[in-house]
Amino acid sequence: MEEALLLTEGRYLSTDGKTAHGLVRYSRRFRIVGLVDSTLTGRDAGEVLDGIRRGIPIYATLDEALAENPGVGYLIIGVATPGGYLPPDYRRVVTKAIRRGLSIISGLHSFLSDDPYLRRLAKRYGVELIDVRKMFYNLRIPFTGKIEEVSSIKVAVLGTDAAIGKRTTAIMLQEAFEKLGKKSSFVAMGQTGWMQGFRYAIVMDSIINDFVAGAIEDVIWRAWAEERPDVIVTHGEGSLLHPAYPGGFELIAAGRPDYIVLQHAPARKSFDDFPQYPLPPLDRYIQLVELLSGRRPIAITINSQGLTREEALEKAREIEETYGILTRVPLYEGVEDIARMILDDAEGRARATEEVGALVAP
Secondary structure: OEEEEEEOOOOOOOHHHHHHHHHHHOOOOEEEEEEEOHHHOOOEHHHHHHOOOOOOEEEOOHHHHHHHOOOOOEEEEOOOOOOOOOOHHHHHHHHHHHHOOOEEEEOOOOOHHHOHHHHHHHHHHOOOEEEHHHHOOOOOOOOOOHHHHOOOEEEEEEEOOOOOOHHHHHHHHHHHHHHOOOOEEEEEOOHHHHHHOOOEEOOHHHOOHHHHHHHHHHHHHHHHHHHOOOEEEEEOOOEOOOOOOEOOHHHHHHHOOOEEEEEEOOOOOEEOOEEEEEOOOHHHHHHHHHHHHOOOOOEEEEOOOOOOHHHHHHHHHHHHHHHOOEEEOHHHHOOHHHHHHHHHHHHHHHHHHHHHHHHHOO
C-alpha cells in the first residue's frame, strides 16, 4: 500500500477537514503516515479527532513530515472547502511537495491539473496531479430502471446537515453486517470514498445533474451484479434541507433504498458553513424521509460533536423515547443493534411476502 500524507493546515478541527477525518479513520488505498497542520503539532490525528490513537502523527511542516517518512509518495489535500477551492496558503506546500517528488491528490472542485504552473512543475518532477472529481466529470449514464433488479437489501444513511458523518456511519454499518455474517458491499458517493479505496464509488457532485440518477443506479447495480451481496450500504451527500448543499433526494429516488438511517448532530444550531440558517427540527426530517420514501427512518444515529459522552447518550435516549425510533451514538455504542434490526425486519417482510404468494398461488 502506498504511503500518503494529509494536508489540513489550520482546518483539521473544522468540518472543512472531513476528507482527512475519513482517511484517518479508514483508508484501504493509502497508508496514512502523517498529517501536516502546524496548529496541532505533535499530537495524534486519531486522538484529536475522536479520542482514539491511530499512530498518525501531526507535523508542523511538510519538511518535518518527509524527514520522518522519506518513502511517502503522495500528498492528499485533506480539506473540502466551501466552493471547493485550494486555500491560497496551501499552494506553497503543494508546490514544495511536487518539488520533493510527491504526487498530489485532490478532491476539490478547482482542478490542480488545470493549473498551468502546477501542471508544468508536475511534469518536470515526474509526478501526478490526481483530481478525483475530474475522473467523474464526464460520466454520462442515463437512469434505466435496472435498479429494480437489485435484490440485495439496500440501506442509505442520510443526514440532517452536511459534513455530519454520514459516510463514517455507513462504513460502520457495512462492517456491522459483515460481523453478523452477511455479505455486504459499500457504495461511496463522494471523493473521500474513492480515496479510501472502495471498489464502488462515484462523486455525485461532479456529475452533470441529468446523469446523477443514472450514475447512482449504475454503481449500486454494479455492486449487486458483481458481488451479489446480502446488503448494500451507501450514503447521501449534503442534506435534504441544506440551502447550499441540498442532497439525498436523488439517492432516495434513484437508489430506492429499503431502509434509511438518519444521521443527526443535536448540538448543531445552524447549517454547516451557514450560521444565518438555523437547523430545522429533527421531526421535520423524519416527516420528509417518510414522505419521500414511504417509510420512517429505521434508525437515527447521533454525531456527538459538541457533546460529552454522557450528553450524547442522554440525547440519544431522549430522541428514541420521543420518536419511537432506535437511536444510537455510533462512536460510543456501535451500530450492530441497527444492523440486526434491519436484517430482522427484512426477514419478516420476505416471510410475509412468501405467505401472501402462497395464498394467491393457483
